[in-house]
Each structure stands twice: as C-alpha cells, then as structure tokens.
Amino acid sequence: MAGEPQSDCLFCKIVAGDIPATIVRESATTVAFRDINPQAPTHVLVIPRAHHADAVSLATEAPELTADLLREAGEVAAQEHVAAGGYRIVLNTGAGAGQTVFHVHAHVLGGRDLTWPPG
Numbered sequence: 001m002a003g004e005p006q007s008d009c010l011f012c013k014i015v016a017g018d019i020p021a022t023i024v025r026e027s028a029t030t031v032a033f034r035d036i037n038p039q040a041p042t043h044v045l046v047i048p049r050a051h052h053a054d055a056v057s058l059a060t061e062a063p064e065l066t067a068d069l070l071r072e073a074g075e076v077a078a079q080e081h082v083a084a085g086g087y088r089i090v091l092n093t094g095a096g097a098g099q100t101v102f103h104v105h106a107h108v109l110g111g112r113d114l115t116w117p118p119g
Helices: 010-016 053-060 062-077
Strands: 023-026 030-034 042-046 088-091 106-110
Touching: 010 030, 010 042, 023 042, 023 062, 030 062, 042 062, 053 062, 062 088, 062 106
Parallel strands: none
Antiparallel strands: 023 030, 030 042, 042 106, 088 106
8 A cells, every 4th residue: 555664665674774774864754865876976865754656656645745755855965065066856667767666766866967868
C-alpha cells in the first residue's frame, strides 16, 4: 500500500535506520543522504519517509509531500553550497529511465558543469 513501509525496499530500510547511510538532512517528511555511486561532486538523494514507488505516484497520492520533497532538494543544494552555481534535480521514473530503487527519490546533483542532454 502506498505510504506504508515496504519490507523489501532499500530506502524504507534506510528511513527505519536498519541500513546505514550518510544522512545530510532530515525533515519530518523526508530524509536526504549521499549517493553511494556519486555522479557529481555533490550527489544527494532526497526521499520521502513514506513509501511511494515513483514521482507520478507521489504527485497523485500525496501532492503536499511532492512539494516537501522538492523544497528539501533545494535546501540540500543550499546546504551543499551548489545552489548559486546551479544544480540539477533528477527524478527517474521506471526502469527504462534508470530507476533501480522503486521508492521515489530526487537526485540533487551539482558541483560541476552539467551537460545537456543528460545520459
């Protein structure tokens, strides 16, 4: 069920404290932690504490939480000192787009020039 922790979800286990992560920021509704395979000098994942499979599910089921996720991504960029130079927020949706953990997460990437198109 959407919103409920999933026993087989890596990110739900991080939220629960069952799997360690380098947490850089927490709010009542989100957790932000460093990506274990960074693609830029700053690469932080921001996830909702509640389980939602992807960005569309989150926006449909919990629009207020979608706003929290994006606001916290901006706060992470400011905290990591990449906001002024520019940063990217990436939400992969589906395996074909590169989503490997099906718990919605925003990648905050910065600290270097990011080219276009991505990937």
